[in-house]
Amino acid sequence: MADTPKVGFTRMKDGTAEDYALLHELEKPYLALTADRVLDELRRQGDATLEGYRITRMTHGLQSATRAERDGADIDWIVGALLHDIGDGLAPQNHDRFSAEVIRAFVRWDVAWVVEHHGIFQMLYYAHHYGWDRNARDRFRDHPCFDSCAEFCERWDQSSFDPDYDTLPLEHFEPMLREVFARKAYDPDVIREGYVSPLTAG
Incomplete structure (x- = not known):
């Protein structure tokens, strides 16, 4: 098997158009495996x-x-709920922002915003036990996604620590996850900047 071709430069500023065309082509298989890497990380969290x-x-x-799906949420909200803590392993102190960056290129902007800010909204349920401000989320009170984030946390995040809940397996969500990560990154028709979607169909 032939060695993979290499660029000629050792400093990025010295790269040629041909070098960057090569890198663009070589990157495609790696990008196509993003869903697999995310699934692997989920399994590690198991x-x-x-x-x-x-x-x-x-x-x-x-x-x-599972709760999101049973509430009638669409695929973006379901995958957002599935991956809202995917950053815990590498960035436990700012996992919410890390998790949002994993999905931001592939889901609606409001879903990414909610995932990015769910940590501070979750403080409503426990911060007072540490002497912290449980209402720290109020700094975002005027943001159009405030209610969505509050509802996300109330319905799907803070309530999902129950070992007796009938939780669906990863295999059930894998096709949805693959569908989302197969989208064109930052497609305006997917991102829909400024549109605030309902969490549920009802």
């Missing part, structure tokens, strides 16, 4: 407990997505 909680990190995501 081996990692939420320390002190009664379920794993993966189960929390699956349970959130």
Whole structure:
């Protein structure tokens, strides 16, 4: 098997059009495997407990997505619920922003915004026990996605730590995840900047 061709430069500023055309082509198979890498990370979270909680990190995501689907949410909200904590492994202190960046190029902007800010909205349920401001989310009170984030947390995030809940398996959500990550990145028809979608069909 022939070696993969290489660019000629050692500094990016010295690259030629041909170098960057080569990199563009070589990147395509890697980009096509994004969904596989995300699925692998979810599976790794199945081996990692939420320390002190009664379920794993993966189960929390699956349970959130299961609740979203059963509430009649569309595919963007379901995948957002599934992956809202995908950043926990590498960025536990800012996992919400990390998770949002994983999905931002492939889902509606409001879904990405909610995932990015769900951490501060979740503080409503526990921050007072640490002497913190449980209403820190109020700084976003005038944002058009405020109500969506509050509802996301109430319906799907804070309630999804139940080991007895009938949670759907990862295999159920895999086709949805693959469909979302197969989209053209940052497609304006997908992102729909400024549009605030309902969380449920009802």
